[in-house]
Amino acid sequence: MILIVSKREALPGRGVLVVYLGALALALGLCAGMLLLAGKPALGGLAVLFQGAFGQAHSLLDALLKAIPIFLCSLGVALCFRMQIWNIGAEGQFALGAVGATWAALSFGGLPGALLLPLMFLSAMALGALWGLIPAVLRLRLGVNEIISSLMLNYVGILVLEYLVFGIWKDPASFGFPMTSEFPAGAQIGRMGASLGTGLLGKLHWGLLACPLAGLAYSVFLGRTRLGFELAACGEGERVARYARLPYGFLVLLVMGLGGALSGLAGCIETSATLGRLQPTVMVGYGYTAIVVAWLARLKPWPIAFTAFLLAALRVGVEAMQLELQIPAAFGQIMEGAILLCVLAGQFFLTYSVRLRRPAPSEAPS
């Protein structure tokens, strides 16, 4: 038998779904295997995972809340990936956003919310953007590989956050726990409860609004503006960019700045709305999940929203596994990694078709 690989003329419509579902099934199988390896029930574990993720209304709601920072970071990552700028630094930019928001909240606590919240957004996005711009400038000026520099800045960013929380920002009344004092009311993003009643939906906070706004801006920017077009064209390579006189350097700065700002915004929302104070537990790896989401969604905004929710739900499900079966939280990482690996491999079948062919009798090896 001969395996014949050839390039497809066009991407099949329904084929994409088949490939993704197949890859997902394979990844789930792999993860079930890992559960067995750790001496846990495989099928039971996955059942708890799905039950925990999608079983109840409140878990779905929890997933929606977790999806907010993932979605925002992922949009930022996708913007950079569009240009083949490998920004792995969403985690650090997220941390700096949290730091920026906290700085504003602690420094201008007396301001009314209408002033203080915008100020927090602004300082969070500015710091996030700054953190994103460092690798961008190093790449443009000196040709430093942005993958490693942005990743190193993740470690540094998280340590900056810890330095502040363990040090000058530590709440004297926290009994030595590394956390700032609780933000003043004006610095906390409100819950929708007031308008939606005290039901489940009341748990949602207004930070959710940032998602449709950012998503809309993302698709309008890429689809309708000149700069957005230039960005997509730059993704085809620096040589083409030079030929077409595209502002390559400016665009690198722009996407890294915007990407950093979006991650910073996510950090701000998470700190202000979810925790109400800054503490190291704000860093739970949303920035890395965002990269997985961006690639799985092939950098498109609607799929990013959907995938962000899905992976957020996965996190909720893993929490349930942790509680019920004492399965370590790292199981979530395994799932993310396995899904991404399987989908990456599966995408092969979107570009290439593979056929098996029996060699003709005349061609039998001599």
Added chain:
Amino acid sequence: MAVQHQQHLQHDPDTGPVDVLPLVRLAGVTKRFGQVLANDGISLSIMPGRIKALLGENGAGKSTLMAMLAGRFQPDEGHIEVAGGRVRFDSSRQAIAAGIGMVYQHFMLVEDMSVAENVLLGQEGGFFLNPARMRAVVGELAGRFGLGIDPAARVGDLSMGERQRVEILKLLHRKSRVLIFDEPTAVLTPGETEALFDALRSMSAQGKAIVFISHKLEEVLSVADEIAVLRRGRVEGEFLASEVSSPADLARRMVGRDVLLDVRREAVEHGPVVLSVRDLSMRSVGGALLDNVGFDLRQGEILAVVGVGGNGQQPLVETLCGLTPPESGQVELLGESWSRFYAGNRWKGALAWIPEDRAGLATCRGLNLTDNLLLTTRQGFAHGQWLERGRATSTTGDIVREHNVQPGHVEAQAWQLSGGNLQKFVLGREMFREPRLLVAEQPTQGLDVAATEAVWQRLLDARKTAGVLLVTGDLSEALLLSDRILVMYRGRVMGLFPASDAVQVERIGALMAGLSG
């Protein structure tokens, strides 16, 4: 005049014994790529001690045929025989073992390795390497066949002619009996070409079978013993070189019609100077890229820049087209200094550039035709920051129709277009910018006759509104189209003269090789 091969040999007294077996025989070989029939029932015999030219235009199926001989593809139908026995090559290794060696058009050399390492790659003869011994082996081999080269040199530092010698050494070391050369002269100076032909003759005299793939008629006539013409994937004729009366005769056999190419070249009145270059110099770590280059170009004329690739054409074009600022000297475009001209960044009525690399530079393979149109014309479809995609799509449709680009829909992605269609699209796009200065690099390289004619006609038409700078390695193209010819060698202008100056035109070959005397 397609006569059976064996019959010729019997008639020809110079071929030696009549009962010599072919080293390699192709029997009804067919190869398809999807819908495309690349090779259609090809039968050929390759004899020891003979130089066989495989003549055909680009796309005639020469390269596919040779790739099958080299073991890179397997035939869909038919088979290959080596020394009378039927073989099937599943890999290059098997083809090499059977004594078939190939010098590709794009050299298969690792630039960061030495000559010796390249020659012995895959044939080291043991797990452990002894660099001194490797150099000695390769040096001895080079000496034996009179191919002067330093075995310790890094291939990336060598000239194209020297690299070709490395490729030949690879085959000689493998004791290949059949040596296949794919367009070997494309990158050589006339002098290097002569040296190559001498080497081919001497190898053939030592009993090697040589296959020489080309579309250059004069070369084929000067070196080949036998000629096989390939057209649309079929062997259209096979005959001895001595039977061909003239290049025109050969051309008729190759193209299958009488007149090779017909472009109407009427004089156009010359307008103002659109490009003026004075004392332009550029240096790199290795030396001068451009050395005091100077010339003028007027509206209404075509100035051809000829020379062997890598003699300064690329830095010249990149400077003129705004990629790199001039280091010293002046460049004036449309009467403005370089920096002023490129600060303005006008998309229309200024400069358009048709680069050599149409698939990797002029277009984005992953974008559709509308987006590829926008690549250089986006300013014309922008209202402030907003992009008018609808208008861009309809303009793309117009260009696709007007220039007969296939497939004829604007949603097609660039990679789905053939080279010729892509070039027609690029030309249409660049002419849409109504340039007053047009820079075209190797605009017909790799195109079939029909597409070549179309491109030439467009370039001639462009003279009505623009000055055209034609950078080409194809002398006949330069002579056919241009008003004046500029010869470059090592970044210097070796000569600048009217294309009608027969005396100077005669010397182009010498000028390209750096001989000014």
Added chain:
Amino acid sequence: MSPELVVALLAATVQAGTPILFATLGEIISERAGVLNLGVEGCMALASFAGFLVCHQTGSAWLGLAAGGCAGALLAGLHGLVCQVFLGNQVVSGLALTIFGVGLCNFLGTPYVGQATVGFQQFAVPALSELPLLGAVFFRQDALVYLSYLTPVAVWFLLWRTSLGLGLRAAGEMPAAAAAAGLNPLRLRFLGVLLGGFLCGLGGAYLSLAHTHLWTTSLSGGRGWVAVALVIFAFWRPGRAVAGAYLFGGIMAFQLRLQASGTNVPSSLLLMLPYVLTVLVLVLSAARARSAHGRGSAAPAALGVNIEPEG
């Protein structure tokens, strides 16, 4: 600082540099063969656990080491499968590999946190350990450190003095040339990835078997990423990798020593040092590669580019 302190610091430098050295050499092999493996961190993490587990179960440090190497090679093989066979993007696949590997290490390792293992013990090399200064720094270490002295030479020998190395480099510079020479570049690349993963695995195993002798999660702590950066610093040459690895070993040892001495400098700032240094090292290598001396400092020409099927 007293002389004893300096010697102790230098000896600690060698220890801290050893796992980074193994990983950097592994990544050099992989990248020389044309495959960018950003999953080094994942390979090291998984290998550190595999090494610990096997040593813990069997009591044999050498079996643990072998298990670590195999775990690294196995994970790298996954990368090879995704990128070389299924033509996935090497950057993204490497990241996924890191997420997967680190996750797997923490997932499987959680029940063992805090448990100790014998691992490798230090012993003095006769004669050599009596050398002034050098003896105390280099020759009163454990077997893995001694192994790490030989590895750069072995890697150099493999890449530049064997036909396999020639083929590996050809597959990384120009796969088509390797194919035309009758080699199978895909197979060579896969081999390069596996070998590279094995060495990264040795580096990971060192962490649990010789560095801590104690299982905790996240042992690798970014060392894999440092190794990826050091490959650029080393210009893909084993000799320079040694310098880079000990530079980082030095800063890590220094930082630990300073923390242990009860300094006023907050630990978060000290912990930042290696990461900031990584960025600095990248800046310096980029500057050098751009200068006139930068010849031969370029990445393999086909690094990160997958081999597409023909036809």
